[in-house]
Each structure stands twice: as structure tokens, then as C-alpha cells.
Amino acid sequence: MVSIAHHGHVNPSLGAVRELVARGHRVSYAIPDEGDFVARVRATGAEPRVWESTLPEAGDAPEAWGESRLDLAELFLRDAMQALPQLDALYRDDVPDLVLSDISGWAARVLAHRWDVPYVQFCPNLVPWEGYEDEVGARLAQEMKSSARGRAHYARWDAWLAANGLAGTDPDDFMTHPPRSLVLIPPALQPHADRVDTRRYSFVGACQSDRADQGPWQRPAEAEGKRIALVSLGSNFTKQPGFYRACAAAFDALPDWHLVLQVGRQVTEQELGPIPDNVEVHSWVPQLDVLRQADLFITHAGAGGAQEGLATGTPMLCVPQAADQFGNANLLVLLGVAEQLDTAEATAEALRAAVPRLADDPDVAARCAAERERTAAEDGSSRAADLVEAELPG
Secondary structure, eight states, rough: OOOOSHHHHHHHHHHHHHHHHHHTTTOEEESSSTTHHHHHHTTTTTTTEOOOOOOOTTOOOOGGOOSSSHHHHHHHHHHHHHHHHHHHHHTSSSSSSSSEEEOOOOHHHHHHHHOOOEEEEEEESSSOOOTTTTIHHHHHHHHHHHHHHHHHHHHHHHHHHHHTTTTTHHHHHHHHHSSSSEEEEEEGGSGGHHHSSSTTTTEEOOOOOOOOGGGOOOOOOOGGSEEEEEOOOTTTOOOOHHHHOOOOOOHHHTTTTTEEEESSSSSOOOGGOOOTTEEEEEEEOHHHHHHHOOOOOOOOHHHHHHHHHHHHOOOEOOOSSSSHHHHHHHHHHHHHHHEOOOOOGGOOOHHHHHHHHHHHHHHHHHHHHHHHHHHHHHOOOOOOOHHHHHSOOO
16 A cells, blocks of 8 residues: 555545455555654554655645646656655565555556556545546646646656556546546545446445544533534645634634634644633644534535544534535535535634534434434445455456
């Protein structure tokens, strides 16, 4: 297994990795030595193998990722190109029978081709549907290729693929159409799920891994009898002190609520000013454990957080920040379990008004309960392990 050191890429894979180890497979997990990811991999029973990434670390300022799709694409391509010799050296004398990777693992797919072994991708977000290229993909590719810099980017892709025995492979096809993909989000978060080729992309169900190593969240004594709300914008796009101040102010006027405010590593508690008595501030919390006790989730609607909100049956107020979060928020609203606010409109008054609309609506509660029951009936980690085993030689 190969992944970058970011929560939204690692967390969804850990349940399946743990299950494969439990079935007696020898699993290694190539991961950069950043944060606590090596320890979390080791906790699954897999063997961590460390490589160095050039990507911004989880929690770095958003500007580290650039300002455009091309900036982001160049970051990931450069990282894949420099990762390839590292991963090759790690496995040269211990070639695996099968290669797994996160969607960022382009070097892993190249190595699987080089070693002539099966390759399976874990996809923690949306996948292409039939007609995607005509409706979306071709336009995005044309935008990238409209500048000299974009054309040079594609030329680097072509040269890298050709140098590794994949001459003639279209880079966009290489990135979006792996030979086998296990989709780790529910169909409810997948646009046009009815048009996805399930022979290539299998929706395996919720893969909620054991998070015991993250520790529990304890309800403080002063919060007994109160309802719980969690605010989290994930781990990357968290530099929003004004938004956090608005959240604190909103719940200051809601004495029957207790707010757990996760602000990430880019904002300090001092930047927030006076903190109301019913608000606790952390740079990080064990999110899934909090959500199991929460009555409302104010979220950026990242794929991982959105799925955890569905799995725990928690109504969501979505404040998307970037990338697929806007699409996820739209789908959650259509599902009837969420509302959406733009960051600029997320004032204390707007946040406060949304709380009862979501938390006190019996129709929202019923839809959240149905999603929780659906998720509880799934065993995504076991299903994913079944499908990985089906790809093993013999």
C-alpha cells in the first residue's frame, strides 16, 4: 500500500489494510514520516516503509498548495516522479504480489506495471462516470493545455510515462481510470452514481477503521445535559480565524449547547479572543468519537468528514472551502441531511439561525437515522479486502 501523509488519503484505507493483515496477508504500507501516520499504520499490523514526499504537509497553510489546478497538478506530478526511485529502492528486493495505492499513488501504479503485478486503487472521493470525459474532463484538460506552462506539464507527463514503459498512455486516462478501483465513499456522495462503471469502480461501503489509537473525547462535566456541536474544517484549509470567532459567538448565545471547536494548526486560540464558557478549543480532536456523541456537525464537507457525518447520523451544516467540498455539500443538501453556507455568509447570526433548523427538524432526523442504519449494515473493510484478494495472482 502506498499513500501520501494526509488524513483524507490515509484514514479511508486503514480498515481494509487491518482486515488484510487479519486474514494472514503480509502487508507493507509506504508512507512519509510526518505527523503520527507511521504509528497509525503500524497499529493496523502492516509494516510501515518510509519515503520522503515533497508535498506540503497536512496542516500547512492553504497557499502552499498553489492558486490554480495547474499549480496543484504540478505539485503531485513532481512528487510522483521523485517518489518512484524511492519506492523502487524500498521494494527492489521484496517485490509484492499486488500493489495498492491511494489516488495520489501514480508512482505505485508505474511500479505495478514495471513488476507486472496487479494494481488496485483505493479512491476516497468521487470517480468518473460514463460520459464524464465529454461533460467535464475534456473541458478541464483543454483549460490546462491552453497555456504554454500547461502544455509543458503534459509533455512532462508523456515523457515520464514513456520512460516507464507506458508510451502512448493518455495522462488524464492514467490518473482517472485505474484498472481496478475500490470506491470508499457511499453512492450518495457520487455524482451520477447510476452511470459509474461498477466493473471497474466498486463501491464497497463504509470503511470506518478502528480509531482506538486516537483516544476518546470526554464530555466535560459542565456539558452534561447539553447538546453537542462539532466544528471542523479538516486539516488543510483551516486558516479561518474569523469563521471560528463567528462559531464561538453563535454558540455563546445558545446556552443549551456545548461546542467542540477544532481549529487546526494554522490558527491559535489567542487569535480567537475571549472564549465562551460553553466552547472548548482544540487544534485536533478524535473526530469520529466526537461525532458519535454530537447533535450537529459544522463541516467543510470533505469526503471523509461527510462520510463520517452520514455514518453517525449527524445533521451537517456545510461550509465548503475548496476542491470537491462544494460538490459534496450540494449532494448532502439534496440528501436532506444538511444545509450549506458560503464562508463569507457564515456570520454568528446565520450560524445560530441554522442550528435549530437542522437539529430540531424531525424530517432531517429521520433521514440522518436512515443513513446511519444504512452505513451500519455495511462492512466496507471486509468487502474491500474480498475484492483485493480477488485480484491476487492465483
